[in-house]
Amino acid sequence: MGNPRRKRRSNWVGIKIAKLKACKACHYLTNESMCPNCKGTNLSTSYTGIVVILPGRDDHEDPRKTSYVASRLNIDKPGKYALKVR
């Protein structure tokens, strides 16, 4: 298979990135114009890296208690976050 996507890759990824915006305050990724996590309105389309914190069996458990990544990044709610926002 030739890979026609390969050359256009950066553009193609760019389009996908443009869909979700990252909250500058809590890094939560969203389609909305207000962050559903912290109600912040300062959102950015410019971010790199993604972190998904998954819910535990008990939906109310604090992920920082069981996940190294969540505790390092101090993320207290499951969800999809940007690693670095600018």
Add this chain to the structure above:
Amino acid sequence: MEPSTSIYAIRTTIGQERSVTDLVTTAVIGESDVWECPFCREDFSSEKATKQHMKSCKKKGKKKGEPKLISKNQLKGRVKSILVPETLRGYVFIETTEFRDVEIAISGVPHVRGRVGGKVSLEEIDRFLAPPPAAEGISEGDVVEIISGPFKGERAKVVRVDTGKEELILELLDSPYTIPVRVHADFAKIVERAERVEVVEAAEGDETKAESDELDDEDSFWAHTPDDD
């Protein structure tokens, strides 16, 4: 906190890291447990809901029974997080209770090219969680190539580094004018270092690495032999 988890690396098709992440996420949270009423065999998603139904199940009659667990979501509560650093293309990290969870989570997911043997050390993960500031490793006098924006493709000399803002003040090399240009450090790639005694370790240049399709094979754990099939 002493987490009882480990972090494993999987290799993906370059550019598909995010789609792999979405599919693994779905595998973890998309499926619920299946419980069955012992009387009428109707399915429910929890033991509690099954018990609730059993109280008034039409087929109950005088029979006694317990909710029957048909299948259990094996991943929920065991896969804790997924990390896509993006400074390292073609890799996704999964934090789980056991290695077996990784195998279940990635089974059938397109664009997964294999697993990397062994755990990833927390020090390595920390490097991705707190990426060095973009301007790190770039100094005055270096020559950079601008890789995005209106000056894309131009070469420029670094006049000043604004580390706090992660910005570089550049002077375009092939321009007849010496107008200083302000560019985010993420958008500059070092092509030539100013002469100085000590050169910052190349492996730390995440932003440079992100632009290159080459994987740095000397770089710690991903030098492991991938143990696909």
